[in-house]
Amino acid sequence: MQWLFKYCRSSIGSKVLMAVTGLMLFGFVVGHMLGNLQIFIGQEAVNNYAATLKEMGALLWLARIGLILAVLVHISAAIRLTRGNQKARPITYAHSGTVQATYASRTMMKSGLIVLAFVIYHLLHLTFGVILPEAHSATDSLGRPDVYSMTVLGFQNVLVSLSYIAAMLLLGFHLSHGVSSLFQSLGLNHPRYNPIIQKIGPSAALVIVLGNISMPIAVLLGLVSLPAGAAS
Amino acid sequence: MNLNLRVWRQSNATDPGKLVDYPAPDISEHMSFLEMLDVVNERLIVKDEQPIAFDHDCREGICGMCSLMINGIAHGPEKGTTVCQLHMRHFKDGDTLVIEPWRARAFPVVRDLVVDRSSFDRIMQVGGFVSANTGNAPDGNAIPISKVEADLAMDAAACIGCGACVASCKNASAMLFVGAKVSQFLHLPQGHPERKSRASNMVAAMDHEGFGNCTNQYECEAVCPKEISVSVISELNREYTRATLTSGSD
CATH class of the missing domain: 3.10.20.30 (Beta-grasp domain)
Incomplete structure (x- = not known):
């Protein structure tokens, strides 16, 4: 196993770890968005989806542990790589120039840290129910956790919605570089597919941002509202 | 002026x-x-x-x-x-x-403006070569190499080792240089017998010298006077991973 540790500590191995864990987290972001978009179908659909997820038990925990590990590896590799990068140029240029490095690619650490702060806030809000406890304990007519009403109540708060939208824009920046970049780190490169690989990051970022911000915007505009008869 | x-x-x-x-x-x-x-x-x-x-x-x-x-x-x-x-x-x-x-x-x-680039030489010393026995040189034309592969090898071999890739990289990474030096042999049959040791040794030397890590921003490609493509970096990523997974069978 020593070869594996040596590989993971190397510059290329660390980048491969970033790519693999980044891909896992991206997969989660896509799945999470698709699940949540059921809010547009209605209360029944999204509550049923949430209840189904919770009934998965061991499988759900396996996914959660995988995600937590991916987050930890992604962050620790990022810190190690960034520190190495800072050490590699102890004296910086008096006049620094950039030819083609995108703004998103130069701010990955910042966008990543802000997204991390958002994830913690998001978990406190909707998973642990610390921020809006009353909405979090609500149940629907079938006795299931009322995810629909909880989300709508959360997003009816303009500040909460704006913070979600801002966080999604930063996630978009992060993904626009990260998703294309992971192909390069994994050595997936071919003249025929390179034009697609270059576009896949920005396109994926756009889909994720639009899909996720559509929910708070729809709630703010009143297109998605609390079911009739529910306490608001 | x-x-x-x-x-x-x-x-x-x-x-x-x-x-x-x-x-x-x-x-x-x-x-x-x-x-x-x-x-x-x-x-x-x-x-x-x-x-x-x-x-x-x-x-x-x-x-x-x-x-x-x-x-x-x-x-x-x-x-x-x-x-x-x-x-x-x-x-x-x-x-x-x-x-x-x-x-x-x-x-x-x-x-002043003179820097010591012997770290590049030390990277080359651990893998930037093919070992050849002495004796008459074999007829180069006797080894069939496709035009596509020969061109890819030449594109990578155009690297003059100036270090502009390192200088322009936001992280002072030498991946374009090492990628080019690995790629020029990878596309020729003469480079194949030592491909695993070449990739692992050159990457280890690169890390040891204190170069940074590639963050796929491609500033190196933009300033390279020989316009070497960042596809050589992708190749190096692939070669190093392949060498790690299959070493011992070289």
Whole structure:
């Protein structure tokens, strides 16, 4: 196993770890968005989806542990790589120039840290129910956790919605570089597919941002509202 | 044309160094950038000042010695051009040009604009070669190589080892250089017997020298005077992973 540790500590191995864990987290972001978009179908659909997820038990925990590990590896590799990068140029240029490095690619650490702060806030809000406890304990007519009403109540708060939208824009920046970049780190490169690989990051970022911000915007505009008869 | 130069002056490796302003009047637009520096140096010598030290050799864009950061861009603003082949007509009268040495921990400054790039040599020493037995050279044409592969090998072999990739990289990473040196052998049958040890040893040497890590921003490709593609970095990522997963069967 020593070869594996040596590989993971190397510059290329660390980048491969970033790519693999980044891909896992991206997969989660896509799945999470698709699940949540059921809010547009209605209360029944999204509550049923949430209840189904919770009934998965061991499988759900396996996914959660995988995600937590991916987050930890992604962050620790990022810190190690960034520190190495800072050490590699102890004296910086008096006049620094950039030819083609995108703004998103130069701010990955910042966008990543802000997204991390958002994830913690998001978990406190909707998973642990610390921020809006009353909405979090609500149940629907079938006795299931009322995810629909909880989300709508959360997003009816303009500040909460704006913070979600801002966080999604930063996630978009992060993904626009990260998703294309992971192909390069994994050595997936071919003249025929390179034009697609270059576009896949920005396109994926756009889909994720639009899909996720559509929910708070729809709630703010009143297109998605609390079911009739529910306490608001 | 008249220029204002801001040049990094540092008398030796331990001197902290600083930017010094030099007016450069009456510069011909037909001069190369290095010829312009020669003129500035001759005027400094006449004034009994130390001339600006900078690396140069062939002055025809092939040796890889010249190495100047001009306004934050390695080898200056012209794409696919070494600084010795960069002509003053690409600048405007009255321009202020900040001239700095390559900046990387693995490229310590020797004096003024001269840096020590022997870290590249040490990377080459652990894998940038093919081992050949002595005796008559085999007929090169007897080994069939497709045109596509031969071209890819030549594209990578165009690397002159100037270090502009490291200098321009936000992280001072040497991935484009090492990628090119691994790729030029990977596409030829002669390179195959040692491909695993080459990839693992050269990457280990690169990490040991203190270069940074690639963050796929491709500044290296943008400034490379030989326009080497970042596909060689992807190849290196693949080769190193392959070598790690299958080592012991070399």
